[in-house]
Amino acid sequence: MPTVKLTAKNFATDQDVRWCPGCGDYSILKQVQTVLPQIGVDKEKIVFISGIGCSSRFPYYLNTYGMHSIHGRAPAIASGLKLSRPELSVWIITGDGDSLSIGGNHLIHVLRRNVNVNILMFNNEIYGLTKGQYSPTSPQGVVNKTAPMGSIDRPFNPSAITLGADGTFIARAMDRDPKHLQAMLKRAHQHQGASFLEIYQNCNIFNDGAFFIFTDRKTKVQSTLFLEDGKPLVFGKDKEKGIFLDGYKPKVVNLADGYSTDDLWIHDESDLYKAQILTRFFDDPRQEGAFPRPFGVFYQEQKPTYEDILFQQIMEATSEDTSDDAFNALIAGNETWEIS
């Protein structure tokens, strides 16, 4: 436990923040600075490692150890750090391009290995820093600098991929719901294993409004589904709609049509099969009959982390003699001879 009581101010640096005015990243920074004093970790043990992108400027604005590395490679660098220094609290800051385009391979492997790191993926569905190219999460048909006739690529579904990579903690939050985001940051930290938290972030310069349908007070109630473990999946202005699981097929139902909350799908964070279905709630929200977009923790599972098992192996190996005499025997090998 820290000996000095930390506040958000301890985590602020003297560097000018250079994100565009109105950028969603400011909110994320604020929530992280608010949460870090509350997680009970000594400030010097916290490390932020980022890739490249607007998201990845993040470490400069936090007064912790930080590394601004290369495009897509933060999970690999963080893995080397965490495996050699498992006592550190390691956070990865990445974006939709950084983590799902060039960094896709490293993302799925750090999840597969279940290294205990917290991955915060700022998804703004665009390449902001390089000024407006479409990203692997941009909707199909979006028109911008590199797709003047509309993008041909279908977007990745981040929750589905990360769950498919056997991630042990999959969650989603948004820049414009500070309380929820803070709660998700805390959950990500608490989870022992690789935590993947996608954060919808508004890029007001190159992709303004991409998530308004989910974040605006008026439309949010119909288009979002806030997950709570043990609670039924309900949404709508008066929570009048719910998700009903018919076999393995989800259906949106009106409670008024004779459904009680007991009939509905009750969220269970430990249910892998239901989580897989939930990640597929990925419809275009403007379409008729679209499923609401889930926010919160899709799935959480406790599994040994990579470094837990590595540590056990190291303990076992180092229980043998590690003296200089023993090391000399290693250098000498199995057979030696003398020349006099």
Added chain:
Amino acid sequence: MPKLLEKKEVVIKFAGDSGDGMQLIGSQFTNNTALIGNDLGTFPDFPAEIRAPQGTLAGVSGFQIHFGSTEISTPGDYYDVLVAMNVAALVKNLPQLKKAGTIIVNLSGFDDKNRRLANQITNPLEDGTLDSYRVYKIDITRLTRESLKETSLGRKAKDRCKNMFVLGFIYWMYNRELSSTLNFLNQKFAKKEDILDANTRVLKAGYHYGETTETFTTRYEIPPARMKAGTYRNIIGNQALALGLTAGARKAGIPLFYGSYPITPASDILHALAKYKRWGVTTFQAEDEIAAICSAIGASYGGSMGVTGSSGPGIALKGEALSLAAILELPLVVCNVQRAGPGTGMPTKTEQADLMQAIYGRHGECPLPVIAPKSPADCFHAALEAVQIALTFMTPVMLLSDGYIANGAEPWRFPKIQDLPTIKTNFAKPMENGEQFHPYTRDENLSRPWAVPGTKGLEHRIGGLEKEHITGNVSYNPENHQMMTKLRAQKVANIANFLPEQKIELGPEKGKLLVMGWGSTYGVIRSVVRELLEEGHEVSFTHLRSLNPFPRNLEQILRSYEHVLIPEINDGQLVHIIRSTFLINPKGFHKIKGQPIFKTELKDAVLSHLA
């Protein structure tokens, strides 16, 4: 009674189908040879494919050993004895057998089927091809099966033991004891009694065959070499490299982190280090080459000695991360076990054509120190030196080995860990006074402090963007960028003050011709120059360990000779670099065949330059 003839040196080539076990008996014979005190050099030569079609030329696997009572610096150009288990092995290796050399063949490998698989129209045993050699035809397969008559092994399992027959026979030929191989078999097959029994029987059968038949009238003895007094072991290059890295980290008092991705011919380093958890070594088999170096960078950031290893194609992939490590100014060792390129090249064949990649191969102004071992045992010392440079100067270091020394073996008078120098580290101490830590202050070596996460009061951010001198804040200031670029370059250049001066190893310190090499050409150049000096020629030899920076007296040395000849296993890379650095015009001898340079061809080349 066969007579016992003393010889000064012998070259034997074991060759067969991959799967005939030639590598195993080659390495067994090597160990046995080392134990009796011969100096030796080896050259394993195997195909890239795991199992090329049986009996074909592509599938031939060979092991060459040159051993003697004199100084041995090469695996030998031409063999005295060729053991050929099938037609393909004979056909492939015959060109390098000495006139009137000895051939020992396995008759069963010379049937019609094998003849066809090796694309021969006639059988070389019958068509006169081998008339000028001494050929011994032994039905090794039949004799092996006979010696295992009483066992319950199936035919395939019996045939797998035929390499032991060959080994036993060769041991007899060279008046050896069997105990080193018997010990090896006892350990390897401790839990498989029937295999242990079979191999032991066949080994002894081969030995007794020599004794009881009248095939051979002469046995050979090669007395021990006059080597420096001390305790020796046999060591393979990659093994030595792994030990050197481990020893270096131990002398620095920090853990070793090896992030790597399997690639020929570097994978054995990962295999060796994976077994060293006991010695503070963590290995991480990363998902790709880039993750491999990035994980090592992460580990260095955390205070370990981060190391990554690969071959040419993998080093190419690591370019961006290398540039990051250079601007982060973190310690890192990057091992390149070079192989023939470009592209996928010839993965199991040697080359030293990645020198320019090591010196120049990054975007931006990004000089890095480059050092190269000269022999299998020297991989230990070069690795140790790389660790020391990385930690002292807070920089990535390129360590250039190659396939030939990585897989080759030689006797090594190994050190004790206590006798190696302690390696100092540059860790920044905690600060409690609330002052802002400046990550880019520099010491007398122009090295920045190693401020490791977890240290109180030193919280700071580093990254790939250009940073302001001293404070380390991101800076686009024009003057700052030029200054930082020059500082980084100066730091690397200053390493020359830390390295020893270059010495002339053989011959006069000035004169007509200097032959200079780097990396694995050491043995052959030394051997050639020594011979030429004995024959009365005026020639000198020096060998570079550090390719960047060059030793501080190198220019003065080069200018002390009328001509400089640089033999290389590439198309003239060091020649090019020397020329552009010093405006001196060396000559080159370039062999780009995926093989080490042979003594005879180099001697001819040097003689033609002396003329």
